[in-house]
Amino acid sequence: xxxxxxxxxxxxxxxxxxxxxxxxxxxxxxxxxxxxxxxxxxxxxxxxxxxxxxxxxxxxxxxxxxxxxxxxxxxxxxxxxxxxxxxxxxxxxxxxxxxxxxxxxxxxxxxxxxxxxxxxxxxxxxxxxxxxxxxxxxxxxxxxxxxxxxxxxxxxxxxxxxxxxxxxxxxxxxxxxxxxxxxxxxxxxxxxxxxxxxxxxxxxxxxxxxxxxxxxxxxxxxxxxxxxxxxxxxxxxxxxxxxxxxxxxxxxxxxxx
Amino acid sequence: xxxxxxxxxxxxxxxxxxxxxxxxxxxxxxxxxxxxxxxxxxxxxxxxxxxxxxxxxxxxxxxxxxxxxxxxxxxxxxxxxxxxxxxxxxxxxxxxxxxxxxxxxxxxxxxxxxxxxxxxxxxxxxxxxxxxxxxxxxxxxxxxxxxxxxxxxxxxxx
Numbered sequence: 001x002x003x004x005x006x007x008x009x010x011x012x013x014x015x016x017x018x019x020x021x022x023x024x025x026x027x028x029x030x031x032x033x034x035x036x037x038x039x040x041x042x043x044x045x046x047x048x049x050x051x052x053x054x055x056x057x058x059x060x061x062x063x064x065x066x067x068x069x070x071x072x073x074x075x076x077x078x079x080x081x082x083x084x085x086x087x088x089x090x091x092x093x094x095x096x097x098x099x100x101x102x103x104x105x106x107x108x109x110x111x112x113x114x115x116x117x118x119x120x121x122x123x124x125x126x127x128x129x130x131x132x133x134x135x136x137x138x139x140x141x142x143x144x145x146x147x148x149x150x151x152x153x154x155x156x157x158x159x160x161x162x163x164x165x166x167x168x169x170x171x172x173x174x175x176x177x178x179x180x181x182x183x184x185x186x187x188x189x190x191x192x193x194x195x196x197x198x199x200x201x202x203x204x205x206x207x208x209x210x211x212x213x214x215x216x217x218x219x220x221x222x223x224x225x226x227x228x229x230x231x232x233x234x235x236x237x238x239x240x241x242x243x244x245x246x247x248x249x250x251x252x253x254x255x256x257x
Numbered sequence: 258x259x260x261x262x263x264x265x266x267x268x269x270x271x272x273x274x275x276x277x278x279x280x281x282x283x284x285x286x287x288x289x290x291x292x293x294x295x296x297x298x299x300x301x302x303x304x305x306x307x308x309x310x311x312x313x314x315x316x317x318x319x320x321x322x323x324x325x326x327x328x329x330x331x332x333x334x335x336x337x338x339x340x341x342x343x344x345x346x347x348x349x350x351x352x353x354x355x356x357x358x359x360x361x362x363x364x365x366x367x368x369x370x371x372x373x374x375x376x377x378x379x380x381x382x383x384x385x386x387x388x389x390x391x392x393x394x395x396x397x398x399x400x401x402x403x404x405x406x407x408x409x410x411x412x413x414x415x
Contacts, residue, residue, distance in 0.1 A: 018320070021318055021319060021320065021323070022300060022318055025279075025317075025318040025319070026318060029298045029299050029317065040320070040322070040323055042323045066312070090303075090387060090388025091313065092313040092314055092315055092366065092388050093300060096314045096315065096319060175384070176387055
């Protein structure tokens with residue numbers, strides 16, 4: 001791992017980490033990304049582990065989506081992780097793609113960044129100056145942008161167990177596609193919040209504790225807080241409406257979980 | 258340039274390739290195994306699906322150098338001793354293909370799927386092929402082929 005961090009630091013702004021490659025390689029194939037150097041971490045030992053820790057589960061940078069999805073350790077710590085992973089692309093992509101890679105890719109339409117943001121998890125980064133934990137709230141800074149510094153390698157992500165029930169629902173044009181809208185919800189005895197996909201530059205976390213279990217009211221709060229954009233799949237208004245409907249559904253499901 | 262060694266369909270194969278070589282291009286151009294088809298080249302169509310250590314992956318979204326030392330099964334490796342595999346026979350029997358371009362990806366995907374789930378329900382069979390696009394068949398006969406392959410495998414044993 002030391003060698004990977006060294007190579008990444010030496011590559012500087014020209015360097016990019018290659019793990020599962022299920023986001024990076026399509027970008028390269030379409031010539032949308034052309035990194036000068038790739039640091040392939042696929043053969044780095046010790047990065048594939050999924051470990052139970054106090055208050056949650058830690059997922060290593062090389063743990064494939066399919067492995068995390070199947071992991072009883074991860075499921076026992078936070079069942080939302082498995083449920084959300086089943087919505088990530090198709091099995092053939094999940095066999096190769098990594099959960100930490102998807103988080104670092106920081107696509108606001110992706111499920112795992114939203115799950116990390118909802119649960120208040122963190123990303124552990126290792127760079128030339130050592131290791132640091134970056135809370136999810138500070139990690140996502142824009143579409144496909146994170147607060148990882150040049151030369152830093154994300155070595156793991158921590159998903160907190162979080163008190164309460166969880167759920168995730170989404171609507172996609174086709175099975176396995178990126179969702180037009182989606183909502184992950186967490187409902188505990190004295191808190192309720194949601195994280196919304198595809199309605200902002202980063203996963204949008206909205207605290208709806210004040211709705212006090214009136215999930216229709218919570219949906220109105222969510223609709224006011226989000227700023228969706230239009231694209232070829234949906235208008236901004238439709239996305240706003242849909243996100244409200246999904247928020248109500250996800251909150252209900254999480255409250256009953 | 259990198260020396261890449263893969264066990265392809267049980268045979269060790271080696272080539273010197275640039276780091277940028279996709280597994281799909283490695284198989285087709287460096288090893289001459291043109292059964293693996295390249296459709297969309299960004300992971301959507303599933304035509305290039307091969308089995309990596311037994312699990313389906315997109316060969317177009319994998320660099321050959323990343324998987325050196327691992328085992329790859331392509332569509333060429335499904336038939337045994339000149340006899341088509343149960344999945345291949347089922348696709349032929351049920352007309353699960355027309356032009357055949359997408360077929361290698363379906364065959365590898367379904368082969369791995371039936372190993373994990375030898376008697377799938379209809380919705381499971383549909384979901385199993387949801388990551389592969391076919392522009393000819395309308396999928397009905399492909400789903401039939403999945404069920405027929407499961408039957409053939411159950412009759413013939415492992």
